[in-house]
Amino acid sequence: PQTIYLSEYRVPAYLVDTVDLRFELFENGARVHSTLEVRRNPESDAGEVPLELDGDSLILESVALNGAPLGDADFENRGDKLIIGPVPAKFELSVVTWIEPQNNTRLEGLYKSSGMFCSQCEAEGFRCITFFPDRPDVMSRFRTRIEADKGAYPILLSNGNDVDRGDLDDGRHYVIWEDPFPKPCYLFALVAGDLVEKRDTFKTGSGRDIDLRMYVEPRNAEKCDHAMDSLKRSMRWDEEVYGREYDLDIFMIVAVDDFNMGAMENKGLNIFNSSCVLASQETATDLAFQRIEAIVAHEYFHNWSGNRVTCRDWFQLSLKEGFTVFRDSQFSADMGSPTVKRIEDVTLLRTAQFAEDGGPMAHPVRPASYMEISNFYTLTIYEKGAEVVRMIYTLLGPDMFRKGSDLYFERHDGQAVTTDDFVKAMEDASGRDLSQFRLWYEQAGTPVLSVSDEYDSERGIYRLTVEQSVPDTPGQKAKKPQHIPFALGLLGARGESLPLRLEPESQDAPTERVLELTDTCHTFEFHGINERPVPSLLRDFSAPVRVRYSWTREQMLFLMSHDPDGFNRWDAGQRLAVDVIQSLVGAPKDAPVDARLVAAYRQLISDSSLDQALVAKMLQLPSEAYLIELAESADVPAIHKARERVLKHLAIALRSELVACYRRNLEEGAYQVTPDQIARRSLRNTALAWLLQINDEEGRELALRQFKESDNMTDRISALRALVNSDYEADRSEVLTDFYARFQDDPQVVEQWFSVQASSDRAGQLPEIHALLEHKAFDWKNPNKVRSVVGAFAGQNLAAFHNPDGSGYDFLADQVCRLDDSNPQIAARLVTPLTRWRKFAPSYSNRMKAAIERIRDKPDLSRDVYEVVHKSLA
Ligand code: HT7
Ligand code: ZN
Numbered sequence: 001p002q003t004i005y006l007s008e009y010r011v012p013a014y015l016v017d018t019v020d021l022r023f024e025l026f027e028n029g030a031r032v033h034s035t036l037e038v039r040r041n042p043e044s045d046a047g048e049v050p051l052e053l054d055g056d057s058l059i060l061e062s063v064a065l066n067g068a069p070l071g072d073a074d075f076e077n078r079g080d081k082l083i084i085g086p087v088p089a090k091f092e093l094s095v096v097t098w099i100e101p102q103n104n105t106r107l108e109g110l111y112k113s114s115g116m117f118c119s120q121c122e123a124e125g126f127r128c129i130t131f132f133p134d135r136p137d138v139m140s141r142f143r144t145r146i147e148a149d150k151g152a153y154p155i156l157l158s159n160g161n162d163v164d165r166g167d168l169d170d171g172r173h174y175v176i177w178e179d180p181f182p183k184p185c186y187l188f189a190l191v192a193g194d195l196v197e198k199r200d201t202f203k204t205g206s207g208r209d210i211d212l213r214m215y216v217e218p219r220n221a222e223k224c225d226h227a228m229d230s231l232k233r234s235m236r237w238d239e240e241v242y243g244r245e246y247d248l249d250i251f252m253i254v255a256v257d258d259f260n261m262g263a264m265e266n267k268g269l270n271i272f273n274s275s276c277v278l279a280s281q282e283t284a285t286d287l288a289f290q291r292i293e294a295i296v297a298h299e300y301f302h303n304w305s306g307n308r309v310t311c312r313d314w315f316q317l318s319l320k321e322g323f324t325v326f327r328d329s330q331f332s333a334d335m336g337s338p339t340v341k342r343i344e345d346v347t348l349l350r351t352a353q354f355a356e357d358g359g360p361m362a363h364p365v366r367p368a369s370y371m372e373i374s375n376f377y378t379l380t381i382y383e384k385g386a387e388v389v390r391m392i393y394t395l396l397g398p399d400m401f402r403k404g405s406d407l408y409f410e411r412h413d414g415q416a417v418t419t420d421d422f423v424k425a426m427e428d429a430s431g432r433d434l435s436q437f438r439l440w441y442e443q444a445g446t447p448v449l450s451v452s453d454e455y456d457s458e459r460g461i462y463r464l465t466v467e468q469s470v471p472d473t474p475g476q477k478a479k480k481p482q483h484i485p486f487a488l489g490l491l492g493a494r495g496e497s498l499p500l501r502l503e504p505e506s507q508d509a510p511t512e513r514v515l516e517l518t519d520t521c522h523t524f525e526f527h528g529i530n531e532r533p534v535p536s537l538l539r540d541f542s543a544p545v546r547v548r549y550s551w552t553r554e555q556m557l558f559l560m561s562h563d564p565d566g567f568n569r570w571d572a573g574q575r576l577a578v579d580v581i582q583s584l585v586g587a588p589k590d591a592p593v594d595a596r597l598v599a600a601y602r603q604l605i606s607d608s609s610l611d612q613a614l615v616a617k618m619l620q621l622p623s624e625a626y627l628i629e630l631a632e633s634a635d636v637p638a639i640h641k642a643r644e645r646v647l648k649h650l651a652i653a654l655r656s657e658l659v660a661c662y663r664r665n666l667e668e669g670a671y672q673v674t675p676d677q678i679a680r681r682s683l684r685n686t687a688l689a690w691l692l693q694i695n696d697e698e699g700r701e702l703a704l705r706q707f708k709e710s711d712n713m714t715d716r717i718s719a720l721r722a723l724v725n726s727d728y729e730a731d732r733s734e735v736l737t738d739f740y741a742r743f744q745d746d747p748q749v750v751e752q753w754f755s756v757q758a759s760s761d762r763a764g765q766l767p768e769i770h771a772l773l774e775h776k777a778f779d780w781k782n783p784n785k786v787r788s789v790v791g792a793f794a795g796q797n798l799a800a801f802h803n804p805d806g807s808g809y810d811f812l813a814d815q816v817c818r819l820d821d822s823n824p825q826i827a828a829r830l831v832t833p834l835t836r837w838r839k840f841a842p843s844y845s846n847r848m849k850a851a852i853e854r855i856r857d858k859p860d861l862s863r864d865v866y867e868v869v870h871k872s873l874a
Contacts, residue, residue, distance in 0.1 A: 001863040005369045006315040012133055013046035014038050014087075016140045019185070021130070025117055025148040025192055029100045030110060031061070034130040036140075039090040050085025051093070053131035054124070056109070059098040060131070066091050082131040097130050104128070105781055105822040113258035114217060116193025117153070118271060120264060123314055123373045126185035136184035136311045137416040146192060147174040153192040155215060159183070159267045161249055179267055181247065182414060184310055189266030191215065191254050198224045202232050202246070205239045210246050215254045216278065219745075223278035226289060226673075227253060227296050234297040237331050242405060244304045253277060253296070257747055258782050260825050261377065263295050265302035272299070275748050275784055281671050283749050285714045286681060289673045293335065298328040309412045314373045318365045318441075319419045321377075322385020326393070329386060336675045337613045339566035346541045346567070349387065351626045353379035354546070357446045358629075359836050360872040362473040366419050366441040371867040374825045380444070387544040388440045392423070394485045394514060394542055395437070396430045404429035436518055437483040444473040447482055449517070451549040455532040462490065462529040467521045468545075474871065484517040487542035490526060490533035495562030501527040512565075514542060534558055539565040553579065557600055566614055573618045576600065577646070581627060584642040586635070593649040601650055605657045605687075608664065613675050616682035621647055624798045628839070635841045636802035640761070644693075651690040659698060662687040671712045685718035692726040700728055707735055713749070721756050724763050732763060747784070750777045754788040759796035766800070766807055769793050780819070783826050790815045794833045801833065802840070806847035809834060813851040816865065817858045824862030831855065831865060835872035849873070 015038070022033040038051065060077050063070040063084065075084040084093070104111035109128025110119050119125070127134040144158040150173040156165075160179030167173050195215040202210045212231060214224045231253065238244040248268045259273035276295045279288055305327060306320035333341040356362065356379050363376070365385045370376050393401045408425035419441050427434050450467045466486065470479035489512045490498040497511035504527040515524060526533075534555050538547050551559075551572075556579070559572035580597050604615050624643060628634045651658065665684040667677065688706070691699025700723075707719035720739055723731050736757065743749035754772055757763040772778060772789045779785050794801045794812050801808035812834055819827040834855075837848035855861070856869045 001371045001866055003369050003371055004373075006313070006366070007368070009313055009315070010046070011044050012041050012135060012138050013044045013049050014051050014133065014138075015041045016133060016138055019132075019140045019142045021142065022145045023147065023190060025101075025146065025153065027102065029098055029102070030117075032097045032099060032130045033094070034097075034132070035092060035094045036132075037090075038087070038093055048086060050083050051087050052133070053082040053084070053095075054127040054134040055080060055082055055097075055131040056124070056127045057099070057104075058128070058131065061096040061098055062094075063096075064094040067094070080127075095131050099129060106825065107258055107260045107783070107823060108825070110190060111258070113256045115152075116195065116217075116256065117148075117190065118193075118254065118256045119188065119190045119266075120260065120271070121188050121266070122186040122264060123317075123377075124186070126188055129188075132185055134185055135313065136186060137313065139182040139184055139310070139414075139416060141182050142177075142179045142188060144177045144179075144188075144190065145174055146177075146190060147172055148192050152194060155191070155193055155195045155197070157189075157191040157215065157252060157254065157269055159187070159189055159269050179248075181267060181308070183267050183307065184416065187265070187267045187307055187310075189264070189269040189271060191256075191269065191271065194218075195254070196221045198228065200228050200232070202235050202251075204235075204245045206245060208245075208249075210235070210248075211250045213250065213252045214277075215252065216274075217255070220255060220274070220278050223280045223283070226279045226284075227272075227277045227292055230293040230296040231300060233293070233335065234300040234331060237297070237334065238301060238304070238327075241330065241334075242304070242327070242402070244301075244409070246303065247308070251300075257784070260783055260823070263299045265299040265306055267303070267307050270299045272296075273784065275751060278748060281712045283713055283743070283746055285717060285752075286673060286678045288713075290332070290336070290678075294328050294332050297331045298324055301327045301331070304409060308414065309409060310416045312416045312418050314370070314376070315367055316418050317373075317376060318381045318385030318388075319417065319422055321382045322365060322387075323389050323422065325382050325386035326389040329390075336678075337611075339570070339611075340613050340617055340675070342540060342567050343570050343617050345383070345386075346571075347623075347626070348379070349383050349541075349544060351623060351629055353383045353544070354446050355625075355629045355836065355839075356380055357384070357444060357473070358471070359839070360474060360874065361832075361835065361868060362444045364442050364444045364476075368442075368475075372828070372863045374864055375828055375867055384544055391440070391485050391543055392426050392434070392437070394487070395434075395483075395516070396426060396432060400430040400432075401426070434483070436480075439480055439482045443470055443479045443482065444476055445471045445479065447484065447543075447545045449484070449486070449538075449545050449547050451535075451537060451547060453535060453549075455529070457532075460527060460529050462526040462533055463523055464488075464526070464535065465521065465523045466515075466517055468517055469520070474874065481518065481520045484543045484545060486515045486517050486537075487539040488513060488515065489536040489539060489563075489565065490529065491536060491558070491562055492533060493531055495558070497564055498526075498529060498533055503527065512539060534562075536563050536565055536568050538568075540567045541571075551575065553594065553596060557596055560600055560618075561603070566611070570614060570618050573600065573604075574622050578622050578627065578630065581622065581639075581642050581646050582630070584645055585631075585638050587642070593646055597646070598650060598653045602654055602657055605654060605661050612683060613679035616679045616686065619683070619686050625795075628798070631839075633841045634839055634844075636798050636844070637804065640799035647690065648693055651694045651696075655691070655694070655696065658687040658691055662691075662702060667715075681714050681718075685715065685722070688718065689722045689725070692722040692728075695727050700726070700731065704731065704735075707738075713752075717752055717756065721760075724756055724760050726762070736763070744777065747777075747782075751784050751788040754778070754785065755792040755796075758789045758792035761797060761799050764793055764797045764800055766803075766811060769811070780822065783823065786815075786819065786823075786826055786830070790830055794830070802844055804843065806851070809848050809851035810854075813854050816855050820855075820858060820862050820865050821860070824864040827862065828864035828868050831868055835868055837872070 016036045018037045020035040024031040101110045108125035146156040156175040158177035164176040198214040200212040252269045255274045262276045263272040305323045404426035407429045447470045453464045499509035500513045501509040556572045556576040563569040662684045665680040703719045710716045816831045834852045837845045
């Protein structure tokens with residue numbers, strides 16, 4: 001496959017001002033009539049070149065130029081390109097293609113899901129619908145006429161406003177949609193199905209009434225309220241915080257079961273994976289409720305950061321994704337607890353994005369090349385991209401940042417632009433120079449800050465030295481130092497925040513500062529410090545970096561209970577737990593567990609005056625995935641054992657506190673998704689899980705009762721998971737059977753049922769995984785099902801996946817090869833755990849490498865999988 005380079009970007013030779021589409025939808029396929037108003041791009045120096053349109057899996061029926069049919073000699077159809085020329089400077093082009101949505105298993109372009117037609121065009125799916133210049137810098141006004149059988153497809157949707165509808169012969173009907181905003185074709189959408197409509201309204205700040213509509217299958221009619229409420233909160237928030245009002249008269253959300261990702265921000269017609277939008281108390285967990293709110297917000301926010309201002313090319317993907325993730329994380333922080341939200345974001349970043357940034361697919365936030373763009377919808381583009389925007393926010397402050405975003409939207413409304421344009425708007429609005437900061441977009445790899453300190457008691461000076469280095473990554477060596485905002489505070493012996501005087505005589509010094517690191521090495525001197533302080537570094541995780549500093553366990557314990565920065569309090573606890581677990585990896589069975597960890601956890605569980613949402617987070621031990629990420633040459637079963645050992649030790653030592661914690665947090669009153677109730681449920685379910693790890697009879701009874709009696713999915717599935725992960729084998733199979741019987745008609749719940757088993761080292765060994773793949777509810781064509789079994793096994797059941805005999809690796813290789821033909825996007829994502837083979841101890845890594853080589857040798861490997869396996873083996 002060909003590699004595409006940013007350096008080879010050229011403006012399009014032709015622009016398309018309007019697109020007129022007519023879809024004739026049938027059971028055996030669809031005919032797409034497209035009429036384009038095309039003109040030569042005045043900004044292009046390409047001259048009178050032929051017109052090149054992209055295509056994929058299309059059957060071409062006819063081509064006409066200015067109404068005159070073209071013959072075979074007038075164009076060349078190469079399958080992936082339709083080349084027409086010579087062409088006039090301005091003309092109308094009509095193309096008719098035939099496509100087969102019912103056979104489309106890639107879920108790109110137009111396809112069928114549970115009997116309905118739906119589309120997914122980002123990044124390059126529109127070319128699977130019709131021939132078109134499929135690139136985001138070609139922006140057009142779309143008019144779409146959809147025709148289908150009225151009985152089977154009463155609802156026909158596309159972008160914009162419905163301007164006409166009517167009946168046709170043979171029981172068919174049509175609807176015409178017009179979108180007044182020019183858009184790239186990746187934002188085009190079409191839905192046709194037998195769906196119920198849920199309606200609401202939203203009054204904008206300027207007094208316009210917006211029609212809000214959700215379309216779902218009839219059985220899901222009662223699962224829309226949460227998404228609709230989330231949408232209204234998002235609309236209000238974007239007006240209040242960013243001054244952004246919605247622009248069309250209608251905003252629609254559709255839920256589909258078969259979807260490659262979470263959701264898609266098509267203009268005025270967002271399409272969602274059912275699992276990311278449908279929720280009821282009985283079927284969705286607290287986590288799902290929160291995720292739905294965040295994704296609904298994310299897609300809505302794209303209307304400005306992505307749609308009104310879009311990307312010039314796909315190298316700029318983080319322009320819309322990084323900024324929009326930043327915006328949705330601000331929103332979620334405002335809706336709940338900012339500290340908890342920060343902890344969740346950083347956990348994902350440090351566990352998974354850092355791993356990506358240190359692995360074979362490492363790439364900058366603005367990549368310089370790619371083979372398959374679908375492989376670049378990564379944690380680096382999304383999460384690191386959001387951190388980069390967050391650092392700009394930290395450096396500029398909220399007011400200047402808002403001025404910058406206003407300028408960006410105003411300056412670039414209706415344009416397709418670059419990450420550099422975004423940074424420039426921030427610079428112009430604030431007067432700050434961000435030239436060195438731009439390296440965050442260009443250099444891959446997670447910077448490392450090595451911090452050392454000394455205390456000069458005679459002069460009362462505390463000296464902090466920070467050295468930065470950015471590791472080599474594929475294709476990038478000898479990197480330059482980056483501009484890093486480094487927030488910190490210093491604590492005195494009683495936990496008090498010390499004034500940070502950078503000059504000896506300065507008065508009214510703040511107790512927290514954001515230092516700006518720009519050189520390889522900086523030394524900062526803090527004056528008037530009367531005793532050796534404890535440093536609280538990188539507060540609120542002010543930059544996506546690794547900090548190396550030799551904290552003692554005493555210092556970690558001190559920060560855990562005294563740091564006024566909630567994030568760092570949590571982080572100190574994590575660091576302590578990591579330190580204790582790491583010291584036990586490969587240690588003799590009877591090696592002692594540090595009693596200070598037990599004491600610290602006892603304090604956390606018992607002190608109900610602490611912020612319970614933070615306590616709930618602090619009680620979660622670092623995950624196996626995080627411990628692996630931190631390891632040099634990971635021996636997963638050894639890490640698994642050490643972590644389990646610490647967890648069991650804590651559970652035995654704190655048994656009575658856990659039971660008390662469970663009982664204290666038993667719910668009273670009606671179920672609500674509020675921060676307080678979420679924290680209570682999380683605390684009592686952590687207590688339950690720990691008790692079941694030590695085969696506690698009282699814990700078992702509590703879990704069985706909770707499983708039977710709870711009125712919500714959070715509690716029910718937590719009890720299920722605790723029992724499944726316990727040694728109570730009879731209970732395990734009984735609750736699994738009972739759960740399936742109760743929820744078998746709900747695909748989203750069945751996915752959770754699959755995932756509880758596939759991620760469990762008790763219920764998810766390979767024979768059971770094979771049985772799940774044979775289960776009648778499993779469906780290879782549904783990405784959620786694949787993720788919930790194969791993805792959960794390889795990504796969460798780490799000790800089983802890393803079975804020393806290599807069987808887990810062979811299994812994953814088999815499934816990737818199987819999926820490669822039907823859904824290469826999903827296959828390429830599934831292969832990720834194997835691509836990191838270099839990270840593991842030799843006996844594991846050799847087997848992983850062999851498995852990935854087997855995938856490499858599969859005939860007709862897709863471009864998606866080809867890119868990841870070849871980069872992994874390079
Ligand atoms: N912008 C959307 C990306 C997306 C996507 C990309 C590739 C393949 C399928 C896809 N479905 C959605 C999602 C978002 O970030 O909002
Ligand atoms: Zn997005």
